[in-house]
Amino acid sequence: MKYYYFKRILLSVLIIWGVLTLTFFLIRVAPGDPSLIYIDPGIEPNIVNQIRHQMGLDQPLYIQYFKWLKQFLTGNFGMSFMHKRPVSQVLAEAIPNTLQLTVAVFMIQIIIGIIVGIYSALSRYTKKDSFISSFSIFLYSIPGFWLALMLILIFSLKLGWLPSSHMQSMDIGNGFWEVFADRIEHLILPVIVLGLPLSAHTSRFVRGSFIDVFTQDYIRAAYAYGLNKRKIWLKYALKNALLPIITLIGMYLPFLLGGAVITEYIFSWPGMGRITVEAIFAYDYPIILASTAIAAVAVVIGNLLSDILYRVIDPRIRNSNT
Amino acid sequence: MSLKNRLNIIAQYTENYTGNDLLNQKLAITSVFVLLVIVFASVFSNVLTHFSPLEQGNLITSRYLEPSFNHPFGTDKFGRDVFSRVLHGGKISLSIASIVVLLSVVIGVLYGAISGYAGGFIDNIMMRILDFLLAFPLIFLLIAVVAIFSPGTWFLVPLLGLTGWMDTARLVRAEVLSIKERDYILAVKGFGLSNIYILINHVIPNSITPVFVSIPLKIGEVILLESALSFLGIGVQPPTPSWGNIISDGQDVLFQAWWVSFFPGLLIVITVMCFNFISEGLRISYSPKK
Amino acid sequence: MYTLKIENLTKSFNGTQGWRRKHSSKPALNNVSIKIRCGEIFALIGETGSGKSTLAKCIPRILDADSGKIYFKNKEILQLSEKEFRPVQPKIQMIYQNSLLAFNPRKRIYNALSEPLKRIRKIDGVDLQKYIDELFCIVELDHDLLDRFPHELSGGQLQRVAVARALTTEPDIIIADEPTSSLDAIHKNQILLLFKKIQSQRNLSILLITHDLNLVARIADRIAVLVNGQIIEILDRSEQFLTVIHPYTRNLLNSTYLNSGLFQLKNSNPDFDPMIASHISRKRCVSAAQCHCSTAKCNEVIPELTEVSESHLVACHFPERILSLDRKIFR
Numbered sequence: 001m002k003y004y005y006f007k008r009i010l011l012s013v014l015i016i017w018g019v020l021t022l023t024f025f026l027i028r029v030a031p032g033d034p035s036l037i038y039i040d041p042g043i044e045p046n047i048v049n050q051i052r053h054q055m056g057l058d059q060p061l062y063i064q065y066f067k068w069l070k071q072f073l074t075g076n077f078g079m080s081f082m083h084k085r086p087v088s089q090v091l092a093e094a095i096p097n098t099l100q101l102t103v104a105v106f107m108i109q110i111i112i113g114i115i116v117g118i119y120s121a122l123s124r125y126t127k128k129d130s131f132i133s134s135f136s137i138f139l140y141s142i143p144g145f146w147l148a149l150m151l152i153l154i155f156s157l158k159l160g161w162l163p164s165s166h167m168q169s170m171d172i173g174n175g176f177w178e179v180f181a182d183r184i185e186h187l188i189l190p191v192i193v194l195g196l197p198l199s200a201h202t203s204r205f206v207r208g209s210f211i212d213v214f215t216q217d218y219i220r221a222a223y224a225y226g227l228n229k230r231k232i233w234l235k236y237a238l239k240n241a242l243l244p245i246i247t248l249i250g251m252y253l254p255f256l257l258g259g260a261v262i263t264e265y266i267f268s269w270p271g272m273g274r275i276t277v278e279a280i281f282a283y284d285y286p287i288i289l290a291s292t293a294i295a296a297v298a299v300v301i302g303n304l305l306s307d308i309l310y311r312v313i314d315p316r317i318r319n320s321n322t
Numbered sequence: 323m324s325l326k327n328r329l330n331i332i333a334q335y336t337e338n339y340t341g342n343d344l345l346n347q348k349l350a351i352t353s354v355f356v357l358l359v360i361v362f363a364s365v366f367s368n369v370l371t372h373f374s375p376l377e378q379g380n381l382i383t384s385r386y387l388e389p390s391f392n393h394p395f396g397t398d399k400f401g402r403d404v405f406s407r408v409l410h411g412g413k414i415s416l417s418i419a420s421i422v423v424l425l426s427v428v429i430g431v432l433y434g435a436i437s438g439y440a441g442g443f444i445d446n447i448m449m450r451i452l453d454f455l456l457a458f459p460l461i462f463l464l465i466a467v468v469a470i471f472s473p474g475t476w477f478l479v480p481l482l483g484l485t486g487w488m489d490t491a492r493l494v495r496a497e498v499l500s501i502k503e504r505d506y507i508l509a510v511k512g513f514g515l516s517n518i519y520i521l522i523n524h525v526i527p528n529s530i531t532p533v534f535v536s537i538p539l540k541i542g543e544v545i546l547l548e549s550a551l552s553f554l555g556i557g558v559q560p561p562t563p564s565w566g567n568i569i570s571d572g573q574d575v576l577f578q579a580w581w582v583s584f585f586p587g588l589l590i591v592i593t594v595m596c597f598n599f600i601s602e603g604l605r606i607s608y609s610p611k612k
Numbered sequence: 613m614y615t616l617k618i619e620n621l622t623k624s625f626n627g628t629q630g631w632r633r634k635h636s637s638k639p640a641l642n643n644v645s646i647k648i649r650c651g652e653i654f655a656l657i658g659e660t661g662s663g664k665s666t667l668a669k670c671i672p673r674i675l676d677a678d679s680g681k682i683y684f685k686n687k688e689i690l691q692l693s694e695k696e697f698r699p700v701q702p703k704i705q706m707i708y709q710n711s712l713l714a715f716n717p718r719k720r721i722y723n724a725l726s727e728p729l730k731r732i733r734k735i736d737g738v739d740l741q742k743y744i745d746e747l748f749c750i751v752e753l754d755h756d757l758l759d760r761f762p763h764e765l766s767g768g769q770l771q772r773v774a775v776a777r778a779l780t781t782e783p784d785i786i787i788a789d790e791p792t793s794s795l796d797a798i799h800k801n802q803i804l805l806l807f808k809k810i811q812s813q814r815n816l817s818i819l820l821i822t823h824d825l826n827l828v829a830r831i832a833d834r835i836a837v838l839v840n841g842q843i844i845e846i847l848d849r850s851e852q853f854l855t856v857i858h859p860y861t862r863n864l865l866n867s868t869y870l871n872s873g874l875f876q877l878k879n880s881n882p883d884f885d886p887m888i889a890s891h892i893s894r895k896r897c898v899s900a901a902q903c904h905c906s907t908a909k910c911n912e913v914i915p916e917l918t919e920v921s922e923s924h925l926v927a928c929h930f931p932e933r934i935l936s937l938d939r940k941i942f943r
Contacts, residue, residue, distance in 0.1 A: 015454060026467065130345040137602065141594035143546050145553050146569055146587030149576060153584075157577040262550060266573075277554060280465070292465065505714040509774075512672050513728045513781060514701035524716055 005308065012304045019296040023289045024068055072293070078286035082279065087286045090275060091294070097167060098264065098271030100183075102256040105191050109199035114245070116199065117206025124211060136200040148193045148266040155189060162189055165268035190267050194260055198252075206245065213241040250306025254299035350603025353596035360593055364412035386579040396581035398571055408586050411563035416593075418479055418558070419544040423537060425483030430490025431533060435526050437491070438498030439517070449495075456488045468556045475558045478551070482544060490533055497529035535605045542597035549590055565590050614683070615785050615817040616648040616671070621680035623666055640666040641677070642841040645917060648785065648834075651815040653807065655828040657864070658838035664821045667838070668789045671819075672704045673697060685784065702732050702781035709790040711770035715762035721773055722758040728780045747776040750813075751806060768799030775806055785817040786810075792827060800824075804831050825864065834923065837861050839898050842914070848923035857926045857934050859899035897928070 071078075077087035120132045156164035163186050261273035268274065272291055279287035387397040395404035437448035464485055468478070501507060502525070510520055545565075551557030552566025560567055565586040572582025624639040640663045648654045658664050669675040671682060673689070682689050689700060708714040715724050725744050729735045735743055748755055751772040757765060765773070771791060778786050788807070792800040808831055810816055820832060828835055836846045837860065845858045856862050897903070897910045907930070915927040920935075928934065 011453065018454070127345075134345070134349060134599075137598045138591075138595055141542065141546075141591050141598055143549055143553075143566075143569075143587060143590050145550060146583070146590065149569065149573065149583050150587065153576050153580055262554070265554075280554065280556065505708040505710060506716045508674055509706065509708065509714055509777070510716075510727070511674070512701060512704070512706055513732055514698040515728075515731055519731075527718055528716065 004311070008304060008307060012300050015300050016297050019293055019300070020069060020072060021065075023293050024065055026289065077290040080279070080284055080287050082282050082284045082287070087290045090287065091272060091290060094270060094272045094275045097269065098260060098273060099256065100167075101187065101190055101194075101264070101269060101271060102260055104187055105194045105198065105260075106252055106256065108191060109195040109202055110245075110248075112195070112199040113202025114206050114242075116203035118210060120203065121207040121210035121214070124207075133204070136204055139196050139200040142197065144193055144197065145262045145266055147196070148189070148263055151189050151193060152266070162186075164189070167269060190260070190263050190269060193263050198255075202245075202248065205248065206241070209244050210241045244310070247306050247310040250302050250304070250309055253302030253305060254295065256298070346599070346602050346606055349599040353599040353603075356592065357596040357600070360412060360589070360596075361416065364409050364416055386575065386582075389581050395585040396579065398568075398579070398582045399575070404568070404582055404585060407563040407568055408565070408589055411565045411568055411586060412589060412593075414475075414558060414562060414564050415545055415548060415566075415590075418475075418482075418548055418564075419541045421479050422482040422486065422544045422548075423540045425480065426486035426540070427490055427533060427537060429483070430487035431494050431526065431530060433487065434491035434494030435498050435521060435529065438495035438529075439502060439521055439525055441502070445495075452488055452491055456492075465551075465556070468551065475562060478548065478557060482547065486540060486544070490536065493532050493536065494529055497532060498525055501525055501528050531608055535601055535608060538597040538601040538604070542594040542601075545590060545594055545597075613649060614647050615650050615685060616646070616819070617681075617683040617686075618644060618646045618667075618671070619681045619683070620645055621667070621670060621677050621682065623663075623670060623675065623677045638841075639678075640841050641670070644680070644838070644841070644843055646836055646843065646846070648817050648819060650784075650817055651811060652833040653811055653818045653820055653831050655820045655822065655832035655835045656838055657822060657825060657828055657835060659823060662838045663841040664823075664838055665789055666841075668706065668787050668819070668821050671787060672701060672706060702728070703783045703785070705778035705781065705783040705786050707771070707774045707778055707786060707788040707791050709793050711767050711774055711794070712762060714774055715770065717762055719761075720758070721760055721762065721765070724762075724773070725758075725777055725780060728777065732781055743780075747779055750779070750810065751776045752802075766799075768795050768802065771795065771799070771803055772806065775803075775810070779810065779814075782814075783816065785819060787819045787821070789821045790823070791820070792822070792824065800827065807831060837864065842898075842927065843917060843925075844898060844927040846917070846923075846925040855924075855935070857920065857924075857931050858928060859903045903934070 075088050077091070079085070080087045080090055083090050116132065120129045123129045152164045155162045167183065167186055260269075260271065261276060263269070264271045264273035265277040272294075275287060276291040278284075279291070386399065387393055387401075389396045393403050393405060395408055398404055398407070433448065433452070437445045437452075440448075464481060468481070507520065507524060510524055548557050549564065549566030549569070552564040553570045555567070555570065557566055558564035560571075568586040569583045572579060572584075576583060621641050621644040622639055623641040644663075644667060646654070646656075656664055656667065666675065670677045677690060680690070684700060684704065687700075689697060692700070715721075719727075722744065725747065726740055729740055729743060744758070745755060748758070753769060753772050753776070757769060757773070762770060774791075775786075792803050795803065804827060807818055807820070811818060820827070822828065832849060834846065834848050837844050837858070839860055845856070845861045847856065847861075856865060895914065896912055897915050903910065909929055913929070915929045917925045917927050918931060919925050920931050
């Protein structure tokens with residue numbers, strides 16, 4: 001069993017290494033002088049050469065690779081063209097903003113997902129359940145960016161109820177509650193956009209998990225023993241059905257950092273996603289590469305976490321020698 | 323066949339399903355029809371619309387016209403007829419999605435079948451590679467690659483295709499592993515027939531049923547992905563219309579000319595929904611009945 | 613003379629823990645040796661888990677044996693490479709226990725039969741149709757069934773199609789792995805008669821693997837008893853049924869209730885308890901605990917197959933003692 005964990009972690013480390021290496025080679029293969037990655041294209045040629053030498057760009061490839069790798073792993077991502085600041089600084093500012101959004105989404109969609117999931121599990125085979133599952137499919141099918149635009153159209157532009165962009169308005173005071181309320185106002189639309197499809201997904205997951213548990217023989221056996229219905233519910237069903245949801249945490253981890261990219265862009269939310277999209281338009285390579293690598297690492301860690309949690313939770317898998 | 327006969331057959335067919343499933347099947351069949359309409363409209367988009375999607379109208383009089391009889395979806399910034407653009411965009415988006423899914427399914431089936439059938443060392447290696455690739459967040463690299471290299475529209479197709487075959491391979495491999503030990507495979511082997519023959523004629527045909535369920539699902543996914551990329555400007559390049567980039571065109575004038583962004587998005591929702599319902603329908607009809 | 617000669621075949625299934633291989637101390641087949649003559653029906657009986665199916669799969673090399681030799685028509689086949697073995701494969705045919713699983717559910721019966729004919733024997737066109745019709749006559753099936761799919765036929769019919777399919781390549785030996793286990797009594801009978809028929813018509817050897825002793829009583833020419841991966845006795849039909857030596861075999865035959873006719877044993881002890889063999893350690897004779905002439909040696913050393921007469925072999929250290937003791941006790 002321990003051997004499996006070791007293997008998995010090793011694999012994940014390998015993958016992260018692979019991602020980093022691939023991004024390095026993307027730099028090399030990108031059209032144009034690789035040194036332009038690090039240098040603003042507007043500088044004079046001999047200064048460019050100086051900088052190239054400084055950055056060790058005239059050294060053999062493998063030396064550059066290891067230097068770059070070391071740099072990257074220690075958090076030095078180079079300088080951003082657009083912002084004229086170290087990339088790590090830019091990202092350090094942006095990430096907390098993203099987290100505010102994504103954590104809020106995560107919590108809300110889990111709650112909604114669980115409630116809807118339980119409700120539809122209890123009423124399976126009825127029209128209500130059919131309706132809910134069809135509605136879920138409808139929610140999956142909506143492109144997030146379009147939903148965002150439509151919501152902005154209706155609630156911001158036409159009705160003026162909610163702000164359409166940024167994290168906070170310009171004209172509020174410094175009082176805690178004012179800022180808080182304002183933040184919430186700004187959060188509502190993006191959270192709806194991101195949360196709807198996610199809660200649809202979660203609710204299906206929960207529903208499936210509950211149905212699995214219900215139809216297990218041990219629940220029926222408990223009924224047969226004459227146990228109090230409520231007690232059965234709380235003690236057995238709930239516990240066993242909710243457990244797999246913990247594995248969802250691992251699955252949603254990558255989302256926390258990178259899932260809101262387009263939404264942030266549309267709502268001008270100053271988070272990592274928006275920075276990335278702007279960087280894409282401005283050909284700001286250091287940022288593109290850094291955020292891609294970070295997001296990739298988040299995905300890998302998320303998968304790993306989810307896998308490990310799943311095995312810890314389900315003793316059936318744990319005991320079989322996979 | 324008379325209408326009555328047809329209705330009888332449908333009634334018989336739907337009788338086999340329980341309530342929940344019945345709704346799904348009805349939705350699935352409706353979806354097929356709706357989808358046919360959409361596909362038909364986009365394939366024959368040239369004939370159906372008398373405005374070319376690329377032809378710009380008079381920049382003064384015909385930009386941002388509201389939806390009307392002449393222009394059911396209105397016009398855009400350049401005076402182009404949005405309805406026509408949406409239909410043509412549909413053609414592009416649907417064909418990209420179909421080809422991508424076709425590519426990834428073919429690669430996936432072959433990879434999974436070979437890996438599962440070969441077993442042993444080869445299977446082990448192939449699966450390790452697959453795990454590696456699966457855990458690899460290819461979408462992000464995809465975005466990075468596309469952003470840096472700005473490839474044309476059709477470069478997108480192999481790129482997307484190469485990122486989507488892995489789950490099919492897993493699916494197929496699982497089926498192949500269970501089929502491999504069945505007696506009829508052993509029997510055919512016992513005749514001394516070559517492994518390749520067995521793979522193509524016996525193993526693969528019997529192991530691709532789950533793939534059918536996932537195909538419409540994947541098409542829907544690719545449509546969403548492609549439209550997102552096109553929206554950002556790194557997918558289908560203008561002036562070629564795609565549902566994604568039409569929406570992007572309408573972004574700046576959301577308040578004034580909502581129709582530019584609204585209609586393509588609506589089409590996306592309807593189309594992807596149809597594919598999803600069809601996939602559900604397939605899944606139910608393939609699953610063991612009570 | 614001998615279609616199939618198996619010598620010292622051993623096969624273990626190794627467990628794996630992580631990546632370390634755990635060598636099994638209980639081999640599925642342990643030094644198995646059998647000789648099957650041309651045109652005889654050779655029955656292999658044993659309880660579940662004794663290794664019968666493993667042996668069945670080792671012969672056409674579906675499984676790879678660990679050691680030992682198999683001579684098919686005097687040619688050693690385990691050493692051959694895959695390519696060299698291919699032309700030999702069609703001559704060793706198998707019939708499987710579950711007839712429904714033995715056919716590709718998507719292909720019609722006609723295809724199942726025509727495939728080997730077209731591919732291996734290159735018969736096609738008019739000849740093909742004729743040959744298939746002939747086969748169907750031999751197995752006594754209605755020609756209408758050719759167009760159907762496997763799931764539309766009954767188990768008994770499918771087994772007959774299986775026999776027909778096995779005959780397509782004109783094999784020299786057919787290995788039938790529990791061919792009638794899933795059939796009702798009437799169909800069991802029919803399959804048996806069919807086996808008898810093709811045996812006499814084509815002079816085919818049949819290796820009949822089963823746990824059903826009644827079957828064996830009806831058509832087997834020779835019987836081998838397999839216990840815990842070892843052969844403990846090989847008998848001929850003609851007379852040694854009456855002089856079964858190994859206590860395990862005696863128990864086995866006693867449990868069939870066929871106490872009339874051929875299976876009437878002069879020397880059976882009604883007090884013998886049947887014991888499930890797999891619980892017994894493999895380091896000694898299986899019946900060491902029950903045998904009334906067991907010695908210390910019987911408890912420590914696995915007995916080898918020794919010849920009591922030309923066609924009767926038994927794995928016992930002291931077969932003559934058993935026979936003589938029998939005469940004394942059961943006069």
